[in-house]
Structure formats: C-alpha cells, structure tokens
Amino acid sequence: MQYVSTRGQAPALDFEQAMLTGLARDGGLYVPAEIPRLKHSDILDLAGRPYEEIALRVMQPFTDFGEERLGDMIVKSYAGFGHDARAPVKQLGANHFLLELFHGPTLAFKDFAMQLIGQLFQDAMTRRGERITIVGATSGDTGSAAIEAFKGLDGVECFIMYPHGRVSEVQRRQMTTPSEVNVHALALHGDFDDCQAAVKHMFNDHAFRDRVGLTAVNSINWARVLAQVVYYFSAATALGAPHRPVSFTVPTGNFGDVFAGWIAKRMGLPIDRLVIATNSNDILHRTMATGEHRKNGVHPTISPSMDIQVSSNFERALFMAYDRDGAAIRTLMEELRAEGGFPVSQGALQALREDFGSGRVSEEETAATIRDIHARTGETLCPHSAVGAKVAEAHLGTSPMVTLATAHPAKFPDAVEAATGERPALPPRMADLFDRSERITEVPNDVAHIQSLIEERIS
Numbered sequence: 400m401q402y403v404s405t406r407g408q409a410p411a412l413d414f415e416q417a418m419l420t421g422l423a424r425d426g427g428l429y430v431p432a433e434i435p436r437l438k439h440s441d442i443l444d445l446a447g448r449p450y451e452e453i454a455l456r457v458m459q460p461f462t463d464f465g466e467e468r469l470g471d472m473i474v475k476s477y478a479g480f481g482h483d484a485r486a487p488v489k490q491l492g493a494n495h496f497l498l499e500l501f502h503g504p505t506l507a508f509k510d511f512a513m514q515l516i517g518q519l520f521q522d523a524m525t526r527r528g529e530r531i532t533i534v535g536a537t538s539g540d541t542g543s544a545a546i547e548a549f550k551g552l553d554g555v556e557c558f559i560m561y562p563h564g565r566v567s568e569v570q571r572r573q574m575t576t577p578s579e580v581n582v583h584a585l586a587l588h589g590d591f592d593d594c595q596a597a598v599k600h601m602f603n604d605h606a607f608r609d610r611v612g613l614t615a616v617n618s619i620n621w622a623r624v625l626a627q628v629v630y631y632f633s634a635a636t637a638l639g640a641p642h643r644p645v646s647f648t649v650p651t652g653n654f655g656d657v658f659a660g661w662i663a664k665r666m667g668l669p670i671d672r673l674v675i676a677t678n679s680n681d682i683l684h685r686t687m688a689t690g691e692h693r694k695n696g697v698h699p700t701i702s703p704s705m706d707i708q709v710s711s712n713f714e715r716a717l718f719m720a721y722d723r724d725g726a727a728i729r730t731l732m733e734e735l736r737a738e739g740g741f742p743v744s745q746g747a748l749q750a751l752r753e754d755f756g757s758g759r760v761s762e763e764e765t766a767a768t769i770r771d772i773h774a775r776t777g778e779t780l781c782p783h784s785a786v787g788a789k790v791a792e793a794h795l796g797t798s799p800m801v802t803l804a805t806a807h808p809a810k811f812p813d814a815v816e817a818a819t820g821e822r823p824a825l826p827p828r829m830a831d832l833f834d835r836s837e838r839i840t841e842v843p844n845d846v847a848h849i850q851s852l853i854e855e856r857i858s
C-alpha cells in the first residue's frame with residue numbers, strides 16, 4: 400500500500416515510512432493512494448468477533464505487515480484496557496447508542512491508536528536501530544496518551560506541548576506526573592492552535608527535522624487515523640451492519656476521529672449519516688453551513704480538548720473533496736495561513752455535504768445535556784461526549800445513531816460536577832494522581848526557543 404501527500408509534492412511512501420515520516424516533506428498529510436474495500440461477506444463476518452480480530456482484519460490491508468506480526472502488536476496494545484469489549488456499545492435512548500472509547504490507560508479514545516503506535520514504533524526502531532524524537536501538540540488527551548505509550552522506551556524522547564492553563568487538572572497531571580526522564584510536558588503560553596503550528600513548523604524545518612529524527616504522534620500521522628477506523632466497524636457490526644446502515648455522531652476538533660469514520664464508509668461499511676459535532680469553536684460547522692472555512696479565534700470551553708480552529712485532518716477531507724488535487728490544496732492551505740480562511744468550491748462543498756452532517760453546541764447546552772442524560776438514564780457523559788450526544792439527538796433518523804463517547808467523565812470532574820452535582824471518581828489505579836509530584840517546563844509561544852530546548856535535552 401502506497402501513501403501520497405495531500406499537497407502532491409512529496410514522494411509516495413509505504414505504510415511504515417509514512418508512519419515514521421509523520422508530516423509529508425511538502426507540509427501535507429499522507430493518505431492511502433487507494434482505499435481498500437471489504438466485501439459484504441467480510442464485513443458480515445466481523446460481527447461478534449473480539450475487538451483485536453476486527454482490528455487485524457480492518458487494518459491489515461493498509462499495511463505491509465504479515466498477519467502474525469500485526470496481530471501480536473494489536474493484542475499487546477489492547478491488553479491493558481479496562482473492558483473486555485475494549486469499545487463497548489451502550490443504549491442511551493430509543494435509537495441512540497453510546498460507543499464508549501474511554502476504557503484505555505488514559506481514559507480517552509486516543510489510547511486506541513496511541514497504544515498501537517507505541518508497538519509499531521518500537522518494532523520499527525528495533526529493526527532499524529534508530530533513535531527518534533517525538534514532538535506532539537495536545538489540547539489534553541493526545542498528550543497524556545502519548546506520554547503513557549512512550550514513557551521509559553529506549554531510543555525515544557517525547558516532547559508534548561499543551562496550552563498552559565487550558566487543559567483539565569486531570570489531563571495535566573497525566574502528562575506531568577510520570578517520572579520517566581524521556582518524556583517532557585511543555586506548558587506553552589498560547590492555545591492549542593499555537594502548539595500545533597509549532598509542531599508543523601518544526602516538521603517544515605527540514606534541517607531540524609533530520610537532525611533530531613522528528614516523528615509525529617498527532618493525527619497528522621496516518622497510523623493514528625487508521626487505528627481509529629476499527630471501532631466504527633466493531634460498533635456498526637454489533638448493531639446490525641452490514642444488513643442495516645448505522646449513523647455516527649463524532650465530537651470533533653482536529654477531525655481525525657470523524658475522518659476515520661469516513662475511511663470506514665469508503666471501505667464499504669454502510670454508514671448512513673456521519674455527523675460532525677462541535678463546541679463553540681465551530682469552524683467546521685460553519686464551513687458545512689456556509690461554505691466559508693474561516694478561523695475566528697480559539698474560545699476556551701468546558702470541552703477543552705475540542706478548542707481547536709485549525710483542524711488538521713480537514714485537509715485530508717478537502718483533498719478527497721477536491722478529487723485529490725494537491726495543487727488546489729496547497730493554494731487553500733496558503734490562504735488559510737495568510738488570510739485566515741478560504742471559500743470551499745461549490746463542487747467540493749457538495750461532496751463534503753454528501754458525506755458529513757454537522758451541528759454546534761453552546762456551553763449552556765453542553766452542561767444541560769450532561770445534566771439531562773444523567774437524570775434520564777443514569778449515564779454520566781464527559782463534556783465532549785455531551786456535545787456529541789446533543790448534536791446526535793438533532794440528527795436521529797431510522798438508522799441506529801451512535802455517539803462516540805470520547806473521554807471518561809472523571810477527566811473533567813469540575814464541568815461534570817457543576818452539571819450533575821456529582822463528582823465522577825477516577826478509576827482506582829489512578830487514585831493517587833493528585834498526590835504525585837509534577838514536572839512541567841513552561842515555554843513561550845516561540846518555536847525557535849522550543850527547538851533549542853529540545854536539542855539541548857536530547858544532546
């Protein structure tokens with residue numbers, strides 16, 4: 400399987416090279432040259448199988464790995480999850496279901512991909528005898544999942560930038576309390592978009608990139624998206640696919656998770672509606688509604704992991720909607736950088752609207768949704784999942800609707816307690832999180848400063 404860049408000017412790479420490369424050298428994101436399709440009978444055969452087996456069957460066609468090697472890594476990746484089903488589906492209402500993606504080690508959906516990436520990187524580096532430097536941007540969950548997956552690994556230095564003061568205390572402590580010296584939490588004075596822009600800047604500085612062996616663990620990295628395709632298959636087949644179509648609503652920020660759903664659909668999974676749910680950082684909803692993709696500043700919300708305006712993976716969706724025209728994407732991304740936005744062409748907008756619905760949820764609606772669902776069903780949702788559930792309720796139809804529950808409510812105890820009056824407890828294995836000492840390096844929003852700090856630490 401070959402991967403090509405959304406900006407059309409970087410060399411095509413195989414799966415392992417694309418994974419280790421992260422951001423393409425022309426600044427684009429890697430996507431599969433073609434999307435493999437599963438037959439109706441192959442999808443039918445997934446129903447009722449263990450998550451690990453579904454993962455192997457869904458991911459293997461995208462890789463160059465043999466069944467045994469990939470299968471072993473998948474089994475190791477999910478062994479530490481706190482639920483036998485890994486991604487259980489629960490009924491929330493008449494035709495509304497929750498896909499619980501928070502049973503991994505750091506209590507967010509990021510663990511599904513990050514645990515596997517940890518295995519994939521280890522495997523590749525052992526064979527290649529290389530050292531790597533991971534630099535990641537996080538609004539809270541990617542960072543904790545990455546630090547958990549890479550802490551203590553030989554040959555890996557891992558630097559995670561998060562927006563200072565804009566992640567929950569649990570998220571921060573998950574990043575700052577591990578004592579392994581190869582992981583570094585950097586509190587950047589800025590917002591998530593600044594953190595992500597710094598990561599992209601470092602990748603586009605080819606001399607720095609080559610000197611430190613830079614690697615990405617954000618959903619810039621195709622392997623992240625691929626691992627997230629799997630749970631669309633496990634959930635849909637549990638609810639009757641491929642005999643009947645299933646819809647999904649996805650709390651969305653950087654667009655990796657919902658794009659994984661789009662890939663599942665292109666692979667042949669009968670997805671009826673795929674709905675983007677945003678908080679008041681609603682650039683994606685505004686784009687779908689008006690055709691104008693334009694930043695208007697990052698607003699802090701009670702669903703902080705989705706406080707994003709420059710939604711990295713939207714570039715992948717645009718590439719597909721513009722019929723894989725790398726030159727068109729280069730122009731749009733330059734307009735986004737220089738002018739803060741661009742109009743989407745009529746043809747591309749129509750293609751996007753055929754694939755995605757969307758909705759936006761205010762702060763008051765998010766809190767009210769947590770409260771109402773708690774009172775009505777006894778389920779406690781995190782604020783991100785509540786954004787999803789609220790939008791899903793507006794898009795209910797004849798097919799079962801699945802809302803992705805992307806994080807455990809105990810990661811956001813203040814918002815949940817304010818809404819329900821009850822403070823959600825962390826699982827017992829994390830009970831001492833608030834007693835552990837923290838290691839934080841504050842950094843200015845200055846890429847040159849951060850690059851020197853990284854070089855100093857790895858030398």
Ligand SMILES: Cc1ncc(COP(=O)(O)O)c(C=O)c1O
Pocket residue numbers: 507508539540541618650651652653654655656657704705783784805806
């Ligand atoms: C809890 C939670 N929900 C939803 C999202 C949005 O996911 P994505 O960035 O893949 O759109 C994130 C962050 O990415 C998150 O951490």
Ligand SMILES: N[C@@H](CCOP(=O)(O)O)C(=O)O
Pocket residue numbers: 536537538539540541542616617618619652653655704705711
């Ligand atoms: N919400 C994310 C933001 C980064 O997203 P990613 O999927 O590109 O890593 C976070 O929690 O960090």
